[in-house]
Amino acid sequence: MRQLKRLWQITLKDLLVMGKDRGSWIVLLLTPLAIIMVASFALGPAFNGELKSKLLAVNLDQGAIGKQLIDGLDTAEGLDVVEGTEAECQSLAVGDKKYKTSLVIPADFSSQILTGSDTSLQVYVDPTDNINRPFMLGMIDGAASRLSGMVTSVRVSVSEVIKFAPEAEPVTVASDAALAAANQMTGNPPVAVEISNAGTTADINMFDTQAPGYSVMFLLFGVMLGAEGLLEERDKGTLGRLLVAPVAKTSILGGKLVAQFLIALVQMTILFGVGHFVFGMHLGNSIPGLILMIFVTAFTATAFGILLASVVKTRRQATSLGTLIIILMSALGGSWWPLAIEPDFMQKLGHLTINAWALDGMNALIINGKTLTDILPQAGVLFAYGCICFLVGLRLFKFRNA
Amino acid sequence: MPLVTADNLVKKYDELTAVDGVSFTIDEGQIFGFLGPNGAGKSTTISMLSTYLPPSSGDAVIDGLSVTHQAEKVRNIIGVVPQDIALYPTLTALQNLKFYGKMYDMGGENLDKRCQELLELVELWDRRDSRVEQFSGGMKRRINMAAGLLHHPRFLLLDEPTVGVDPQSREHIFETIFKIRDSGTTILYTSHYMEEVETLCDYIAIMDKGKMVASGTLHELLSVLGEGGVIELKIAPPGCHAGLEEAIAGQNGVTSINHQDGKLLISSKNSAHSLPPVLKVLEDTGCTVDHLEIYTPNLEKLFIHLTGKELRE
Numbered sequence: 001m002r003q004l005k006r007l008w009q010i011t012l013k014d015l016l017v018m019g020k021d022r023g024s025w026i027v028l029l030l031t032p033l034a035i036i037m038v039a040s041f042a043l044g045p046a047f048n049g050e051l052k053s054k055l056l057a058v059n060l061d062q063g064a065i066g067k068q069l070i071d072g073l074d075t076a077e078g079l080d081v082v083e084g085t086e087a088e089c090q091s092l093a094v095g096d097k098k099y100k101t102s103l104v105i106p107a108d109f110s111s112q113i114l115t116g117s118d119t120s121l122q123v124y125v126d127p128t129d130n131i132n133r134p135f136m137l138g139m140i141d142g143a144a145s146r147l148s149g150m151v152t153s154v155r156v157s158v159s160e161v162i163k164f165a166p167e168a169e170p171v172t173v174a175s176d177a178a179l180a181a182a183n184q185m186t187g188n189p190p191v192a193v194e195i196s197n198a199g200t201t202a203d204i205n206m207f208d209t210q211a212p213g214y215s216v217m218f219l220l221f222g223v224m225l226g227a228e229g230l231l232e233e234r235d236k237g238t239l240g241r242l243l244v245a246p247v248a249k250t251s252i253l254g255g256k257l258v259a260q261f262l263i264a265l266v267q268m269t270i271l272f273g274v275g276h277f278v279f280g281m282h283l284g285n286s287i288p289g290l291i292l293m294i295f296v297t298a299f300t301a302t303a304f305g306i307l308l309a310s311v312v313k314t315r316r317q318a319t320s321l322g323t324l325i326i327i328l329m330s331a332l333g334g335s336w337w338p339l340a341i342e343p344d345f346m347q348k349l350g351h352l353t354i355n356a357w358a359l360d361g362m363n364a365l366i367i368n369g370k371t372l373t374d375i376l377p378q379a380g381v382l383f384a385y386g387c388i389c390f391l392v393g394l395r396l397f398k399f400r401n402a
Numbered sequence: 403m404p405l406v407t408a409d410n411l412v413k414k415y416d417e418l419t420a421v422d423g424v425s426f427t428i429d430e431g432q433i434f435g436f437l438g439p440n441g442a443g444k445s446t447t448i449s450m451l452s453t454y455l456p457p458s459s460g461d462a463v464i465d466g467l468s469v470t471h472q473a474e475k476v477r478n479i480i481g482v483v484p485q486d487i488a489l490y491p492t493l494t495a496l497q498n499l500k501f502y503g504k505m506y507d508m509g510g511e512n513l514d515k516r517c518q519e520l521l522e523l524v525e526l527w528d529r530r531d532s533r534v535e536q537f538s539g540g541m542k543r544r545i546n547m548a549a550g551l552l553h554h555p556r557f558l559l560l561d562e563p564t565v566g567v568d569p570q571s572r573e574h575i576f577e578t579i580f581k582i583r584d585s586g587t588t589i590l591y592t593s594h595y596m597e598e599v600e601t602l603c604d605y606i607a608i609m610d611k612g613k614m615v616a617s618g619t620l621h622e623l624l625s626v627l628g629e630g631g632v633i634e635l636k637i638a639p640p641g642c643h644a645g646l647e648e649a650i651a652g653q654n655g656v657t658s659i660n661h662q663d664g665k666l667l668i669s670s671k672n673s674a675h676s677l678p679p680v681l682k683v684l685e686d687t688g689c690t691v692d693h694l695e696i697y698t699p700n701l702e703k704l705f706i707h708l709t710g711k712e713l714r715e
């Protein structure tokens with residue numbers, strides 16, 4: 001009981017010391033908020049599909065079908081068609097403005113189709129563009145397939161018409177039908193593909209994809225400061241003073257860890273709170289789930305802090321090794337870009353980190369609209385992760401300088 | 403009846419033996435001084451007495467409690483003032499004291515009163531709400547000392563509490579230490595300044611290289627060198643006269659003659675009275691004096707006498 005009281009007094013003292021330390025608040029709150037804002041505005045649209053890709057195109061076709069194809073592509077979601085000359089399309093450049101993909105519709109495009117011959121579209125791509133190319137080619141390919149489908153059905157229907165109306169002129173029938181079909185290009189396709197964000201009803205915004213990742217990263221930087229603070233107490237002798245007072249070692253470390261945990265909780269809550277109330281970040285459908293994730297993440301981060309303080313000899317090492325580990329974990333664990341876009345083995349490797357498990361849980365809640373029970377596995381793994389760090393850290397921590 | 407008994411304390415670090423078999427007793431109400439150069443093992447001895455470090459061997463008993471077996475209980479009755487300022491720089495003087503008081507389960511009015519008492523004792527009550535980081539070296543030292551006194555310890559361990567303070571603050575710290583002693587606290591004081599232990603301590607132990615090389619009251623220690631004074635002579639050519647020493651020993655007031663580093667140390671009851679006859683002997687024997695120094699014995703000289711080196715390197 002007495003030891004618990006002392007533990008709590010140590011916690012209060014640490015909170016007081018922390019509260020007065022402006023430098024720490026800059027690391028804990030201002031830096032992550034600044035970075036979250038920059039990242040959200042810069043990268044959010046890409047991850048949300050809000051960014052429009054530009055397609056340079058030239059229509060040399062004298063007929064109507066080429067025009068319909070261009071209009072069809074222009075109205076497609078996520079795509080803007082910019083008209084250029086044939087030479088510009090071949091060089092993928094208009095003046096100093098560069099394009100990644102261009103489309104050339106040949107001069108006899110409509111007439112070839114209308115006379116029942118096969119034809120082709122010419123697409124130029126920038127070989128270094130790995131990000132946009134699949135999307136652009138998919139869009140063009142889709143449009144071409146739709147056209148091919150129509151042409152086939154027109155051909156079939158023309159032969160049917162001729163069976164029943166032998167006096168009809170096949171070419172006229174075919175061209176009327178083809179034109180009617182091509183007009184459909186700008187309308188909705190008969191079989192539309194509706195894309196939604198799996199599981200959630202709300203539209204995700206740019207903060208939803210960026211804020212959790214950076215929050216977890218700066219949570220880890222926060223506990224690194226805590227680890228430095230603990231080692232500073234050891235260096236300066238204030239820890240020694242407690243050791244020669246009737247305070248149990250468990251109370252000393254316990255008090256400091258409770259303080260660290262509370263600071264981590266406050267930090268996460270403020271980051272998510274500012275994200276939500278100021279920038280309209282979504283908190284998902286399950287607030288209890290999010291609270292659980294924040295608690296478990298703060299706990300595991302705190303445990304990581306004590307482990308860090310135990311494996312290094314000096315404060316400087318805590319800073320350098322801590323920074324290295326946190327940067328690595330953030331890169332591997334999906335704090336900077338979604339793990340889902342990485343190859344399988346990288347995703348597996350990423351799950352060695354605190355970030356990956358924390359973000360799996362948080363993204364499931366915020367982006368995919370999952371509930372408390374859905375994220376129990378992630379929370380469980382994270383908690384076990386924290387417990388292991390704690391046990392090893394407490395065992396290895398040295399109260400006295402060697 | 404001794405309050406503290408140290409029995410053959412040893413502390414080894416890998417190769418180095420920092421404290422090499424130190425034994426002493428400290429009587430209740432005494433100020434016991436450890437004098438020795440940097441690295442002598444003073445702080446390490448304090449660390450073992452204060453239960454901060456376990457001894458490699460040996461033990462010490464404080465008020466009947468063993469520092470090795472009853473560390474928890476020992477911690478309740480000792481106060482420690484570490485050599486380094488062990489305070490939270492961003493907290494105020496009062497916040498620091500209150501925090502440490504709570505570590506001894508103090509609280510409420512009792513703690514408030516004690517904090518005021520101590521801050522008044524070290525004359526920093528007016529500055530109680532200033533952050534420690536804004537204090538001068540001497541002021542920090544005084545708060546550092548107050549922080550070890552909150553719980554009325556029976557035994558106070560002060561490790562070089564005057565390092566880096568101005569003479570005025572030092573005077574002030576001395577006055578405070580006497581007041582603490584007068585309130586019934588037994589004190590262990592370490593320093594590498596001989597004037598400090600001469601002024602403060604009832605009993606002095608001289609340490610060097612982990613060992614206690616001498617101990618006793620100031621008077622006992624200095625009597626090794628002579629009571630009234632010492633005449634230190636360097637004469638040329640060395641051994642210029644075979645019967646010189648006997649001749650000097652026969653002079654008025656001379657009590658003993660020692661050799662050290664080719665010098666002759668002549669102890670006498672009164673140097674002023676003994677000097678003329680000694681010089682006369684030298685003149686008669688045809689020896690010339692290269693170097694002559696007259697001093698009253700002090701710990702500095704004793705340290706050189708005992709270890710062959712200066713106290714302050």
Ligand SMILES: Nc1ncnc2c1ncn2[C@@H]1O[C@H](COP(=O)(O)OP(=O)(O)O)[C@@H](O)[C@H]1O
Binds near residue numbers: 419439445446447
């Ligand atoms: N943690 C340690 N590891 C190794 N050597 C140490 C350690 N602490 C002290 N020493 C050595 O022990 C000796 C005594 O040190 P110390 O007790 O601090 O001396 P003093 O307080 O008299 O200046 C010194 O040589 C010092 O370098």
Ligand SMILES: [Mg+2]
Binds near residue numbers: 444
């Ligand atoms: Mg020392």
